[in-house]
Amino acid sequence: MDDIKRKYVIPGDVITSGPYRAEDNVHLFGDKIIATTVGISEIYDSGVRVIPLTGIYIPRIDDFVIGKVKSHTSLSWEVDINSCYPGILPAQDVFGRDFNPKTHELTSRLKTGDLIACRIANFDRSRDPLITIGDRDLGKIEDGELVKISPSKVPRLIGKRGSMIQTIENATKAMITIGQNGYIVVSAENPDGLLKALDAIKMVEEQAHVPNLTERIQEMLGSKSE
Known part of the structure; x- marks a missing residue:
């Protein structure tokens, strides 16, 4: 099961309070962590962040x-x-x-x-x-198909400790290169594996806010353990 707590938030919403580290798109006000953008809040380990539902890529050195x-x-x-x-x-x-x-x-x-x-x-x-x-x-x-997703969805596609992208690659035998700017290159020797990988990436982008998304992807790819 996914141990990350998520919910839809708008600017000004109090996400949580307590000894958490304020990360992306949040503001620490006293002991409260407040959303600064529309998106999906995530509370995990000792950190809190908001993944924007929309946005463009702003370059950062070393990205x-x-x-x-x-x-x-x-x-x-x-x-x-x-x-x-x-x-x-x-x-x-x-x-x-x-x-x-x-x-x-x-x-x-x-x-x-x-x-x-x-x-x-x-x-x-x-x-x-x-x-x-x-x-x-x-x-x-040299080869591969270019796919574009919202840069804000890249962390969800990668997953915690790479869990989501590993799930997709293992099930489809595809090689997936993810840019932090939302451009992704997918290549696979098997055309069916390529199509499945592309469908999985699209599903992650469309359902990034849905709980237990990794399990949904596994079911879609037919890789869920019995």
């Missing part, structure tokens, strides 16, 4: 995100990261310190429509966020 290349100049690529801000990937990040715009053609590495796994390298709202693919496990994503 892991999935992006889709939109265009390029001679010095950088512009990348859709599911935000009101486009991500900027400098050519030097890809080609290295020896990059020369006169001799290096950016489309030899990344073309419009390519998907990349990247991190937010720098962002201060005064300019578009810089992204990087220079770290391990980052770079061009």
Whole structure:
């Protein structure tokens, strides 16, 4: 059973009181923890947060995100990261310190429509966020289907200690890469497994507020233990 306590809240609602840690979208007033947005409150371990029902992705430094290349100049690529801000990937990040715009053609590495796994390298709202693919496990994503969900639903898709995404991957044999920006890439050798994984992700987004969602997903995938 799910040991996280959830309920629908609006701004100003008192979620709980006591020795809890105030986390996302809540405010500590005296000993009371109050919601600051419309969403689903979660009380777990020693923390309290609210998962917004709507919202856009606001970049944060070191966030892991999935992006889709939109265009390029001679010095950088512009990348859709599911935000009101486009991500900027400098050519030097890809080609290295020896990059020369006169001799290096950016489309030899990344073309419009390519998907990349990247991190937010720098962002201060005064300019578009810089992204990087220079770290391990980052770079061009060679195959898979792109799925978009609300960034606020990403924690629910991952689940506590990764329980939800492990349930989906184990039942469908799919590989699922989740960006904190709400972009997800799903790949599977079996077409039926791919479709089941996509259906499960859609179900999580639509029913993120529903209790015992992991059990519902298991039933839908036919992986629930007898």
